[in-house]
Amino acid sequence: MNDIQLLQNEVNLELLNLETGIEEVRYYQQQLAGRTLTQEFPKLWEPNAFDRPFKEILSFSIVKAKLVFSYYIRGYWGRLLLLLIAVSIVTVYIYSLHRDVKLEGKVNLSKSMILRTPLISGLLIGLSLGQFVFPSPPFIFSTTILLCCAILLTLLLQGFTSKYWMAIWLALLVLYITVALDNMILQTSRPERWGLLLISSCSFLLGGYTLLNKSRHNELLEKWILYPIGLMTFMALLSLFFNLFGRFNIAKVLVVSGVLNVIAAIIFLWVLRLVNEGLSFASSMYRQRERRLFYINYDRVGQRAPSFFYAILIVGWFVLVGRNFYEFKLLSEPIRDIFYAQQNLGRFSFSLYTLLVFVLIMLGATILSKVVSFFASDPQSSNREGKDNRKFHLGSWILLVRIVIIVLGFLIAFAAVGIPLQQITLIVGALGVGIGFGLQTLVNNLVSGLIIAFEKPVNVDDLIDINGQSGKVKSIGFRSSVIATPEGxxxxxxxxxxxxxxxxxxxxxxxxxxxxxxxAIRYGTDLDLTKQILTELLNNHTEVLPSPSPWVLFGEVSAQSVHIELYFWTKTFKDTVQVKSAVISDIARIFEEKNIAFAIPMQEVVQQKLPTDEK
Incomplete structure (x- = not known):
């Protein structure tokens, strides 16, 4: 028992030391933020009172960077594994697209940026988007991912951009590596200040030259790149000024953020280009849903990335650039405190964050359930029927999947807010009272949807006739089903x-x-010959099934004709009208050859002239 108490005391002491250290870090950060524009060091041309040896500063910086990187990897190894899985899925998908396009042979793969090197394209897209799953990453971690993306983009750009813009990109990449290394140095020294002055000067000259050389702007495939370059040039100029007059910290932040903003913007713009190119190929290649493509309907997805994808990349660029400034933290922390502040309602304690999580989980479950139906449903009736179209049908299982998603989202949302599951029974009971009074019709339709999902009298993509109306089942929802009619x-x-x-x-x-x-044929026609001709015609017709065999029967004899009844089967339901028309045309042709006449309704009118009376 004493040993446990001693261990508890040691843990409490360590927690106290950690909290004290965190408070000290916050205090120094606030002090630095308050002196952002104040002069911290002598002017660059003036001597320093004391300078620590640069090698000593560099050795401490390397040790600190290794520790931060290793601790962060250990703390978020699960998210790192999730990132690797996402990158693998994207890469496998692009390889599949590459193989299918190559087999079709209509596209020159060497001219496609995403399909020429599927591995590099998949790694670039996966890393660029996957980096946002890591919360508050240290500079060395985010720099490592961004540098990997930049190297991958360099390999992709070969052959897709001119030598001039390739040289500009490589110069920017060298500047980024330089400022990233400089930003990881812990303490300011005179060599670092001169080095930062050189970096700022190069950034300003490179940006100014790129902007002023307007004759080369028409070679750009993504002209939006000029705006980040202009921002980098302006921030480099400010960095030069602040560094010269002893305001080193703000000068360092400006030049690092300026170069970082260009690298991130260029990477994100090319990632968008890759995604749009991939969607364009996929929408033209994949007309049917397949298991290896997660049954995605590319007719519904479209040939360009959706708007929210652009919004995510814009927000990501803003976060990557903004978190280099302490003011970004000053803006984000009060918002975070508001979200996490606990509020009490009777015995129930909640915060805006938990309510937001509740809403997001329910919204996510609803959207996910709609996405399942969205991707698995056809916008219009398919043009093909038969076995090829029956390879896979989610059918009414879509409804079950959507119900499971909604129920799980409901339970997870309540668990995230902290509401005990016992309270859910009260909510369900209250809903039962409302249902009993005014929602009988709605509940009837919901229960009927469940019965359809389990019993499956109809399925998605089935051709049905109901109340004299024919069509194809397009979707089976919670309350109603949609049938696409032949009229559109x-x-x-x-x-x-x-x-x-x-x-x-x-x-x-x-x-x-x-x-x-x-x-109907005329009297006097050889019935045996007619039956033989019709039987041979139906047996030899390519669109008529040989089994069950066609029937040629004599029905009835009317006042002017002999009626023949033909019964035969078509291969597919949709060919009924075309096959019937073709059979009638063949019958008319062969009857004409064999001098067999169709019965034509006739009436004989006898006109009798009566004698007139003589006057």
């Missing part, structure tokens, strides 16, 4: 009506349909 309209039917109606499901029968074609 969408028929919305409540699930209760769909379940209670007499539904003819053509798809469950294998897409085949029997056609009934009545004919």
């Amino acid at each position: 309209a969408d028929l919305v039917i409540p699930n209760g009506d769909l379940l209670n109606s007499h539904v003819i499901n053509w798809t469950m029968g294998g897409f085949r349909k029997r056609i009934h074609l009545p004919l």
Whole structure:
């Protein structure tokens, strides 16, 4: 027992030391932020009172960088593993797209940036987007990922940009490596100040030359790059001024942020270009949903990245550049305190953060359930039926998946807020009272949707007839189902009506349909010959199924003709009208060759002239 108490005391002491250290760090940060524009050192041309040896400063900086990097990796190894998995998925997907485009042979892969080197493209896209899963990364960690992205982009740009802009990019990359190394130096020294002056001068001259050489601007594939370069030039000029007059910290922040903003902006712009190019190839290649492509419907996704993707990259660029300034932290910390402040409502304690998490989880579950339906549903009826279109159907399982997603999101959201599961029963009971009073129809449709999902009388993409209306089941939702009619309209039917109606499901029968074609021939026609001709015609017709075999039957004898009934099966439901038309055309042709006449309704009118009375 005493040993446990001693161990507890040691833990408490270590926690106290950590909290004290954190408070000291915050205090010094506030002191530095308060002296942002004050002169910390003598002017650059004036001597310093004391300078620590640069080698000693450099050795401490290397040790500190190694410790920070290793501790951060150990603390977030799970997210690092998640990043590797995401990068692998993107790379495998691009390899799959590369293989399919190569097999088609219509595109020159050497002219496609994303398909020429799938491995490099996948690594670049995955690392550029995946870096945002790491919370508050240290400078050395974010620099490592950004530097890897820059090297990958350098390999991709070969052959896609002119030598002039390739030289500009390499010069920017060298500047970024230099300022990144300089930013990891712990203590200011006279050699570092002169080095920073050289870096700022090079940044200003490079940016100014790039902006003033307007004759080369038309070679740019992404002209938005000029704006970050202009910002870098302005910040480098300010850095020169502040460094000369002894304001080293703000000078260092400005030049680091300026060069970082250009590198990040160029990488993100080219990542957008890669994503748009990949979506363009995918939408033209993949017309059907496949398992290896997660059943994504590219007709619905489109050929360009969605707007929220652009917003994520803009916010990411702002965060990468802004967190170099202490003012960014001053703005973010009060907002964070507001979100995490605990509020009490009776016995229940909550914060804005937990409420936001609740809303986001429910919203995410709702969006995810819609995404499942969105990607798995066709915007219009398919042009093909039969076995090829029956390779995979999520069908009414989509509804079950959506219900599971909503229920899990509901439970996880309540657990995240801290509401006990016992309280959920009270909420469900209250909802039951409301349902009993006024929501019978809605509940009927919801329960009918569940029955359809489990029993599967109809499925997504099934061809059905209901109440005289035919069409293809487009989606099965919580309350209603959508049927795409041949006329191009969408028929919305409540699930209760769909379940209670007499539904003819053509798809469950294998897409085949029997056609009934009545004919009438004149009296005196050789019936045996006619039957033989029609039987041979149907047996030899390519669009008529040989099994079940066609039937040629004599139906009835009317006042002027003999009726023949033809029964035969088509291969697919959608070909019914075309096959029937082709069979009628063949029958008319062969009847004409064999001198077999169709019966034409005739009426004989006898006109009798009566004798007139003589006057």
